[in-house]
Amino acid sequence: MLYTFLGQLVFSLSLPHLCPEDQALALLQFKNMFPINPNASDYCFEFKEFHSYPKTLTWNRSTDCCSWDGVHCDKMTGQVIELNLTCSGLQGKFHSNSSLFQLSNLKRLDLSYNDFSGSLISPKFDSDLTILNCSFKNLTQLRELHLYDVNISSTIPSNFSSHLTTLELSDTHLRGILPERVFHLSNLKTLDLSDNPQLTVRFPITKWNSSASLMKLLLYNVDFTGRIPESFSHLTSLHELNMGYSNLLGPIPKPLWNLTHVESLSLGHNHLEGPISQFSRFGKLWELSLGYNYFDGRLEFLSFNRNWTQLEVLDFSSNCLTGPIPTNISGLQNLKKLLLSSNYLNGTIPSWIFSLPSLQLLDFSDNHLSGKIQEFKSKTLSDVALSQNQLQGPIPNSLLNQTSLRFLLLSHNNISGQIASTICNLKDLNVLNLRSTNLEGTIPQCLGEMNKYLWNLDLSNNNLSGTINTNFSIGNYLTVISLHGNKLTGKVPRSLINCKYLTLLDLGNNHLNDTFPNWLGYLPDLKILSLRSNKLHGPIKHSGNRNLFLQLQIMDLSSNGFTGNLPESLFGNLQAMKEIDESTRTPQYVSDQYADFYDYLTTITTKGHDYDSAPVLATNMIIDLSKNRFEGHIPSIIGDLVGLRTLNLSHNVLEGHIPASLQNLSVLESLDFSSNKISGEIPQQLASLTSLEVLNLSHNHLVGCIPKGKQFDTFENSSYQGNDGLRGLPLSKHCGGDDRIPQATTPAELDQEEEEDEDSPMISWQAVLMGYGCGLVIGLSVIYIMLSTQYPAWFSRMVVELEHRITTRMKKHKKRY
Incomplete structure (x- = not known):
């Protein structure tokens, strides 16, 4: 009997426990509170890395709730411990009596990329939850708080848990001044307040408590006007720093050079200045984004930098860089994104760039580059922008065989030849801009049928001829067509x-x-x-x-x-x-x-x-x-x-x-x-x-x-x-x-006044005749002088005509008077 009992016990423990009835009912009530609207998760449709579908549609009472999409249960107790409904098309408002609060063992909740506009999350979330990804209010026991694209539209609270390690509140419409207490959360490793332009951030002047542990500081597009303070020198554990669009001013301060562990540094869209070469001291970078500033100098320092073997993203676009691109660079073989647009670079594009094996994005537009576009070695190109240069030659075949190419921008160059029909092999192409490139020949018939992603087709200001025999297929997404x-x-x-x-x-x-x-x-x-x-x-x-x-x-x-x-x-x-x-x-x-x-x-x-x-x-x-x-x-x-x-x-x-x-x-x-x-x-x-x-x-x-x-x-x-x-x-x-x-x-x-004068009794006809007589004498005198001095014939004819008109007027007056 004992062995039988133990055997049954072991067998029962090996089976997954069914979801408790009360928790299944709570989930179904939650489902009914939020109808499905695909537009509520439109962000997920735009990006392939997010898989969007209505998970709650599969929930029904005939199956165990632990098998429902997005629901995860404890294997021993059957209690619901995790709910992941990201990108599920949910729309509506949370209420303080939501059945979700009945899930007393819930530890992790992800409701991101849905539409809960106007919701205020109840403090009831505070009881057991350790990770929340939706919205917040008075959450003093949390370890992690993740929020993306939730319209909170309020000031940020100051009573965060001292246990908090992750605070991500990007694009949540926060306003006001960030409480300094946030910087003194001793366990904080990640602080992300990006895309809150009405949020004002003022860093502590001296060392703050979290500076030793902080690994990610993301303050993209917040209101920070001024210079980076000296207290940044204590962020010795920082691996990722993003302060783009933050109104930073002046040269890069010395405290930043102490951040020797930084792997991703993004300071774009500010008002920073100084030589670009100063950033070579960061030796562990995989991303360096400094676009849209006022950095100057030349790119020779890239030739001597052997520390950037892991660099994948290099963005120096829209600065004041001059000179040619160095030709003897060998340490950047892992580059995936190279952006140098809107500078003053000249010379040819060196061959090492075309030989980068993993290159995905190349943007050299709006410079003074010349020479031919060579064949690309990379098979993973997604974006190529070389517009507004003096590049020559045909479009290389390697570009037309890139299965992942999305943007091809070659406008305002001296590209010769015709548009090959192989361009229609670019099945993922979104934008094709060949404006003002001296192309000739006919438009390939297949352009209108190439794929459903193409939205911009610009072939204007070329020498293309023939009829527009392109067949634009049903279901295309073309938004711009310019053949001007x-x-x-x-x-x-x-x-x-x-x-x-x-x-x-x-x-x-x-x-x-x-x-x-x-x-x-x-x-x-x-x-x-x-x-x-x-x-x-x-x-x-x-x-x-x-x-x-x-x-x-x-x-x-x-x-x-x-x-x-x-x-x-x-x-x-x-x-x-x-x-x-x-x-x-x-x-x-x-x-x-x-x-x-x-x-x-x-x-x-x-x-x-x-x-x-x-x-x-x-x-x-x-x-x-x-x-x-x-x-x-x-x-x-x-x-x-x-x-x-x-x-x-x-x-x-x-x-x-x-x-x-x-x-x-x-x-x-x-x-x-x-x-x-x-x-x-x-x-x-x-x-x-x-x-x-x-x-x-x-x-x-x-x-x-x-x-x-x-x-x-x-x-x-x-x-x-x-x-x-x-x-x-x-x-x-x-x-x-x-x-x-x-x-x-x-x-x-004058003619009207003459008619009026003719009818006026105040003027005698003798006076008129006297005037015309004087005119006749003068006219005949002019004729005599002309004839005697051999004046030009055209002037003689004019005077004879004048004499005729005077004589006619005199006869007219004689008859009337």
């Missing part, structure tokens, strides 16, 4: 309708021969459409659909052959132009939300000037229909487009009056109606347009008085020339009530 400034012919490809995410389409400055592609209006996100300088023709027909071009903010159809009336129905659809966005005073550019480094570029004409490859301001609202053959009147509905900044209808055949409704365009900066047949007066209401900087109404049939005051007092004669019927400032013609300048008499006015 080539020699492309044929029609606008209908497959563009499959680009449902398209924001910018620039096909300007080509030889396209087509009618207006009204069907592009079905693209729901289209903001910028440029078809300028092509051979497009015919009227812009009314479609009857009021849902076309709703988001359009720039429409450039200039320099084509469009005819008929202006597209009044199209103007009525432009909903985005019917609002004024004054939400921010800081200029914002239109760019992709996941790639803010790349602004949308196009060629625009505004304020009388052409801007090539200009970044597009989010507030830019432009209609340019100039240099076509539009006729008829200017629709008054344009006055509804109150967000317009530029309106150009010049060089058409427009008639009728300027609509007074244009007074509603309160932010209009440039108005050009020149070279049309517009008649009537300039509406006095336009004087209310206080933002107007450029006005061109020249070469029309306008009459009447020019409006006075505000912006109209700043325009010059060129704004009105070619309108004989206009009067007032700045013209010399007098306008009623304007006595600020002497009245000038025109030839037409």
Whole structure:
């Protein structure tokens, strides 16, 4: 019996215990409190390293809760000790009576990358929990506190547990001043307060208690203005320091040189200065990021540095470095990321860079580098940016065979040859920018079908020819397509309708021969459409659909052959132009939300000037229909487009009056109606347009008085020339009530005064005849002198004509009197 009992006991202990019923019920209640919303974990979808799926959907009462996704139980007792629901699409608010608090043995909780906005975590978490990854309040017994992207929107508490070893509160909207007590937590090894720009950090001036144990200090994008204090010299155990975007000033202080164990040093986006070579004293680095500062000097010190054999990341971008890149470097064979963009480097790119076996990211853009792009040895390239240099030669084949390449930016170089169809093998490509590289040939047909990740395709300002026979496949993610400034012919490809995410389409400055592609209006996100300088023709027909071009903010159809009336129905659809966005005073550019480094570029004409490859301001609202053959009147509905900044209808055949409704365009900066047949007066209401900087109404049939005051007092004669019927400032013609300048008499006015004089009884006809007689004598005398001195024949003819006109006038007066 005893052996039987012991055998059963051992057997029972070897089996996993089932989850207690009360804990299973508590988990199911928690599940029902938070519905699933995939957008709640959108961050996880953007990055492949995070696997996002709704774990709680698999929970049901028919199975043991210890087998549920994200639930971990004690093998001996069956109690729930760990709950990991990261990236589960949970959305909602925590309440103080949450069933989660019934899990009395819970030791570890990870709820990161969900949406718990507005939640205040109850102090009940304090009872047994040792590791929390979601949010906090009065947690005095914790060892680790992990928070990512939780909107706490409060000041940071000061009553942390003295046992705390890890405090990670990045991107939690903390504000106020960081309590100094945090630096005196004696067991603290990791302090991460990154991405809290409203949090002010002031370091203790003297040594703090945690300085001996602290291994990670991450203060990226917090408010720390000034210099690194002397107390940093005591951080002798520090392995990782990140103080980018922290308003650091001046040269690197001496206390930093004591940090001999630092492996990752990031001080980018500050105002630091001094020679770049000083950082060679850090011998254990795997990452050195110093971009966007004012460091100067040359890179020769890399040739003599034998301590950086483990270096993987080297970022000196956007500094003041000069000279060539050293050619005799052999100690950086483990480099994965090399960034030297926006400096003053010259010479060729040395071969050791192309030979780096593990290179992933290379950014040398915006320098003065020359020579050819050699073949790359690395098979792991993800980002190659060599734009704005003087590089030559074809695109190397090794670049076109990189299966992991995401960004290929070669714009503004002298790249020769054609675009090989092998470029379509780049299945992970996000951005292809070959703008202004002198490429020729045709566009590969496969470009529109290469992968679902490509969002930016820029082949503008090259010598590409042929038709756009690219087939843009259904389900693509293209956001930017710019083929501007080539020699492309044929029609606008209908497959563009499959680009449902398209924001910018620039096909300007080509030889396209087509009618207006009204069907592009079905693209729901289209903001910028440029078809300028092509051979497009015919009227812009009314479609009857009021849902076309709703988001359009720039429409450039200039320099084509469009005819008929202006597209009044199209103007009525432009909903985005019917609002004024004054939400921010800081200029914002239109760019992709996941790639803010790349602004949308196009060629625009505004304020009388052409801007090539200009970044597009989010507030830019432009209609340019100039240099076509539009006729008829200017629709008054344009006055509804109150967000317009530029309106150009010049060089058409427009008639009728300027609509007074244009007074509603309160932010209009440039108005050009020149070279049309517009008649009537300039509406006095336009004087209310206080933002107007450029006005061109020249070469029309306008009459009447020019409006006075505000912006109209700043325009010059060129704004009105070619309108004989206009009067007032700045013209010399007098306008009623304007006595600020002497009245000038025109030839037409002289003729009118002569007619009035002829009818006046105050003047006798004898006096008139006497005047004409004197004129005749003078005229005949001039003729005699001409003939006797052999004066030029053209002048003789002019005098004879003058004599004839005088004689005619005399005969006319004789008959009347």
